[in-house]
Amino acid sequence: MRIGIDIGGTRIKIAGLEDERVIFKKELSFSLKEEPDRVVSRIKQAVRDVSISSIGIGIAGLVEYKKGLLISSPNLPLWKGINIPLLFRDFFNTNIAVDNDANVYAWGEYRIFYRDLDNFLLITMGTGIGSGIILKGEVYHGSRMLAGEIGHITIIPDGRSCLCGNKGCLEVYIGSKGILDMAWNRGLQVEEVYDIYALAKKGNRKAKEVFEKVGVYLAIGLTNVIQLLDPDTIVLGGGVSNAFELFYPSLEQELKQRIYEWNVRSVYIRPSQLGSFGGAIGAAFLPEP
Numbered sequence: 001m002r003i004g005i006d007i008g009g010t011r012i013k014i015a016g017l018e019d020e021r022v023i024f025k026k027e028l029s030f031s032l033k034e035e036p037d038r039v040v041s042r043i044k045q046a047v048r049d050v051s052i053s054s055i056g057i058g059i060a061g062l063v064e065y066k067k068g069l070l071i072s073s074p075n076l077p078l079w080k081g082i083n084i085p086l087l088f089r090d091f092f093n094t095n096i097a098v099d100n101d102a103n104v105y106a107w108g109e110y111r112i113f114y115r116d117l118d119n120f121l122l123i124t125m126g127t128g129i130g131s132g133i134i135l136k137g138e139v140y141h142g143s144r145m146l147a148g149e150i151g152h153i154t155i156i157p158d159g160r161s162c163l164c165g166n167k168g169c170l171e172v173y174i175g176s177k178g179i180l181d182m183a184w185n186r187g188l189q190v191e192e193v194y195d196i197y198a199l200a201k202k203g204n205r206k207a208k209e210v211f212e213k214v215g216v217y218l219a220i221g222l223t224n225v226i227q228l229l230d231p232d233t234i235v236l237g238g239g240v241s242n243a244f245e246l247f248y249p250s251l252e253q254e255l256k257q258r259i260y261e262w263n264v265r266s267v268y269i270r271p272s273q274l275g276s277f278g279g280a281i282g283a284a285f286l287p288e289p
């Protein structure tokens, strides 16, 4: 069985696949203080009954995927500088490959649902905004493995400061913190994006307005991306994308106004079908047979 593992900031998701069919899903929690080799030994324990043919790993951070090196990862300080396949090889005797978590998510969604397309983009919407780019059927990494940082595209010149050092980044406005700010500024008593979603579903006007704004900001970011790459389809994944039906109308309306001959282009924008295990499922497709 092919195993895919998604190592995020606080959770590890594991999926087992037979061909393109998901056979099992498992989730482990872990602490950032836990030594990486201890974490891998717990993963080994979680899949001890499985006959493994390959392991793919998606990890949050800057990954030199050819060497398997995690160059930096703000969310996983203890994992920085580690050769991930080497670490796993102490525990598993199989074919192992690694890539960035957004890239593997994009790769999985593409392999299962969009393989007939050439150019495809998956955007992850959560605490941060990231993306995986597929060009001509392959993951596009860029020259320094930094392609796809769509969260740091400027959407408002001289806008609010971002942790990356730039101002007015897309992520500042529609990362979960930015969305919460919009809700708080409208006087909504909410603690997480889901609360705003629940209010909007009940018809709360201010909560609906927040998601309309999300659609507008996202459209400004996507305008830049669509003009540059002319993709066939853009898929939206991550927790915030669960509110797709709430922000899509304003997203589409804004794109129509900003992109010349939008109807001719007809870029399809869809919510992710793989959902929260998308990274793990996609990672399973990484190692070449």
Ligand SMILES: [Zn+2]
Pocket: 151, 152, 162, 163, 164, 165, 166, 169, 171
């Ligand atoms: Zn930024």
